[in-house]
Amino acid sequence: xxxxxxxxxxxxxxxxxxxxxxxxxxxxxxxxxxxxxxxxxxxxxxxxxxxxxxxxxxxxxxxxxxxxxxxxxxxxxxxxxxxxxxxxxxxxxxxxxxxxxxxxxxxxxxxxxxxxxxxxxxxxxxxxxxxxxxxxxxxxxxxxxxxxxxxxxxxxxxxxxxxxxxxxxxxxxxxxxxxxxxxxxxxxxxxxxxxxxxxxxxxxxxxxxxxxxxxxxxxxxxxxxxxxxxxxxxxxxxx
Numbered sequence: 073x074x075x076x077x078x079x080x081x082x083x084x085x086x087x088x089x090x091x092x093x094x095x096x097x098x099x100x101x102x103x104x105x106x107x108x109x110x111x112x113x114x115x116x117x118x119x120x121x122x123x124x125x126x127x128x129x130x131x132x133x134x135x136x137x138x139x140x141x142x143x144x145x146x147x148x149x150x151x152x153x154x155x156x157x158x159x160x161x162x163x164x165x166x167x168x169x170x171x172x173x174x175x176x177x178x179x180x181x182x183x184x185x186x187x188x189x190x191x192x193x194x195x196x197x198x199x200x201x202x203x204x205x206x207x208x209x210x211x212x213x214x215x216x217x218x219x220x221x222x223x224x225x226x227x228x229x230x231x232x233x234x235x236x237x238x239x240x241x242x243x244x245x246x247x248x249x250x251x252x253x254x255x256x257x258x259x260x261x262x263x264x265x266x267x268x269x270x271x272x273x274x275x276x277x278x279x280x281x282x283x284x285x286x287x288x289x290x291x292x293x294x295x296x297x298x299x300x301x302x303x304x305x306x307x308x309x310x311x
Contacts, residue, residue, distance in 0.1 A: 073231060074174070074231060074232065074233055074251065074307070074308055074309075075174065075175060075227070075231045075232070076174065076175045076176075076177060076225075076227045076231060076232040076233070077169060077174050077175070077176050077177075077232070077233045077234075077235065077304075077308075078176075078177045078178070078179050078221065078232055078233070078234045078235065078250075079166075079176065079177070079178055079179070079199075079235050080178075080179065080180050080181075080212075080235060080236040080237060080238075080241070080255070081178060081180035081182060081186065082180065082181075082182070082237070083159075083237045083255070083257070083258070084159065084162070084235060084236065084237055084255045085158065085159055085162050085166075085178075085195050085196075086155070086156075086157070086158055086159060086189065086193060086195065087155075087156040087157060087158075087159055087258075087260065087265075087269065088154045088155050088156060088189075089154060089156050089265045090104070090108055090112070090147065090154045091104040091105060091108060091265065092153060092154055092156065092265055092266055092268075093146060093150050093153050093154060094107050094108065094143060094146075095266065097143055097146065098143065101262055107140065107143065111133070111137050111140050111143075111144065112133075112144075112147065113133075116129060116132075116133050118211065120183040120206070121181040121182060121183060121205045121206060121211050122205065122206065122209055122210075122211055123183070123184075123205065123206030123207065123208070123209045126148060126183060126184065127148070130144060130145060130147065130148050151185045151188070152185075152188055152189070152192070155189055155192065155193070155268075156260070156264070156265055156268055156269050157193070157268050157269030157270070157271065158193050158194075158195045158269065158271070159195075159258065159269075159297060160269060160270075160293040160294055160297060161293030161294070161297045161298065161301070162195060162297065163194060163195040163198065165297075165301055165304075166195065166198040166199075167198060170198060172308075174308075175200055175225075175227070176198055176199050176200060177199055177200060177201050177202060177203075177221065177225060177227075178196070178199050178201070178202035178203070178204075179202065179203050179212070179217065179218070179221050179234070180202070180203075180204055180205065181205040181211045181212050182204050182205060182206060183206045184204075184206055184207075186204055186206075194271075200225070201224065201225050203217060203220055203221045203224065205217065208220060212236070212238075212241045212244065213238075213240055213241045213243075213244030213245075214244075215244060215247075215248055218234075218244070218245060218248050218250070219248070228249075229245075229248050229249035229250045230249045230250075230251075232250055232251065233250070233251045233252070233253060233304070233307060233308070234250040234251070234252040234253070235252070235253050235255050235304075236252070236254065236255060237254065237255040237256075237257070238254075239254055242254050251307065253300075253303060253304065253307065255300060256296040256297075256299065256300055257296065258294045258296045258297060259294070259296075
């Protein structure tokens, strides 16, 4: 019997995109995309998620790419401006799941910047607890981070659904006994990313959120999110 649902954060509950800032700083969307893909490299991102000293990570990358030192500094000073918003429909889905009695948790690879984001976005109020990689210096898909979550909250893998946008992480969770689901990619236009996503509906729990998701003002949420809600509904035997 499923009792718990555990969510990743980036590209699942929330969307961030540094190009919101760098397009203006560097002069174009294409240059911002190149900067993201070539300067903000995998090693840099992994160190931040692992909880290495944030300032030192910035300094090391600046030393590696001195011509971009000022722009790299903005990955610290302007991080909150990277926030596009909550994933449309997901806050209402979480509220609905709480009504059904499920326990909701977060398990995310993130730097300490997530705590500033949590102060801004209401979706995190629906979670009973979380483990953030930078706090424990362990990142997904390392099995230890999943086991720490289970131990911290006294829950069982076989009674839990884990949701993540990365297949490798989902497979790691499945190997430990979780009922895991890959969250689909949700496309957003350049205009949506720059403008930011409208805040999802209020804190009232919608009666039909699983059967027909709607966002603030009743607009239809992205098809990928609606499709995911149906997959989750069937997995939880709510159909």
